[in-house]
Amino acid sequence: MDLLSACWMIRSLDQAVSSISLDSDNNLIAGGWDGQIKKWDSDGDLQWVQNLPDRISEIVFHNKKIIVASGLHIVCLNSDSGAVEWQKPLEGSADSLLVKNEQIYATSSVYDIEHNDFLESAIWSFDLLGEHNWVTKIDERPWFILSSEEQVIVGLGRPKSGWAQVLPDGKIVNHSLPTDSPVMCGVKAVTGVLFGHADGTITSPSEIQNRFSHSIESITTIADIVITCLEGGDLMAYNELTELKWSSAGFPITCQSIGFTISDTTTHWSTRWSGVEGSLEVRNLSDGAIIAQSPISQTRCMTSNQSRVALGSEEGNIHVWQNEMFERRLTSSHDLATDASSERNILKERLRALRDK
Secondary structure, eight states, X not given: OOTGGGOSEEEEOSSOEEEEEXXXXXXXXXXXXXXXXXXXXXXSOEEEEEEOSSOEEEEEEETTEEEEEETTEEEEEETTTOOEEEEXXXXXXXXXXXXXXXXXXXXXXXXXXXXXXXEEEEEEEEETTOOEEEEEEESSXXXXXXXXXXXXXXXXXTTXXXXXXXXXXXXXXXXXXXXXXXXXXXXXXXXXXXXXXXXXXXXXXXXXEEEOSSOEEEEEEETTEEEEEETTSOEEXXXXXXXXXXXXXXXXXXXXXXXXXXXXXXXXXXXXXXXXXXXXXXXXTTTOOEEEEEEEOOEEEEEEOSSEEEXXXXXXXXXXXXXXXXXXXXXXXXXXXXXXXXXXXXXXXXXXXXXXX
């Protein structure tokens, strides 16, 4: 099946897509490298366009607000109109966002080109009206921020590494991990938070869960399955007993996500980029078998929910797949392949009969 022809809709920004997200009503919001942001409703109709100061690196939702990281700023938009309600500058690039208990947490970092490293980072707090509550400066870059139960957690890079709990008043409580390798990514799993490290280790707060040969670039999880992307292009899936379920090697992976379920099969979506060409792969999550794959332009952002999967490309295109339509196209494709195979078998039988005369 040609995945691109099976799209439920294709839309476009006027620039490369840098961030994309679906809200709880299946409205689609996409932001670009030059700051443009658009919203389409659940039927695919364009609702509004807004232009912000710089690259959109993250999009989060809260009630009727869309809060985005845009270059050096945090910006709050009205979800219905796209109007800017407030905009606040940070010191350094705005990286990650989280809303918890009516408080917006944001991380920022300052990168030094000469030293090829991050010099200083910070965690900020604002209320929903944009009033600044506090800022806490740290030496380590927080590579992610997430909420787990009542805690706000960040994973830290060098020099301290480990993880930190961010208290509502801005105080930081540092915690070590079973390895002192810098944390590169993290995810909230059924059993708690998992941390991916630069040395290929995946840890929980108390123990090493798994170890691989290359740095962990991303982790996603559902039920008892953990899927991790390694530096270099390996895609690995293991269960809660850390037994390898399946793996796939190839060009570096640019993004991955657990997709919708079709015919009781949960799908996993990933994109790769060779430096020249890209590919999109859809798998059966349980065994890693390829369901469909297609060439695709370079893609750096992906989002999904129980009914849709959306990708944003460097060319500015946004491809969206819907579960029911995807399953119909897949079934139709299989039926056509079966019919073609049957016709070939009939032709072979006729040829054999002619040779036997």
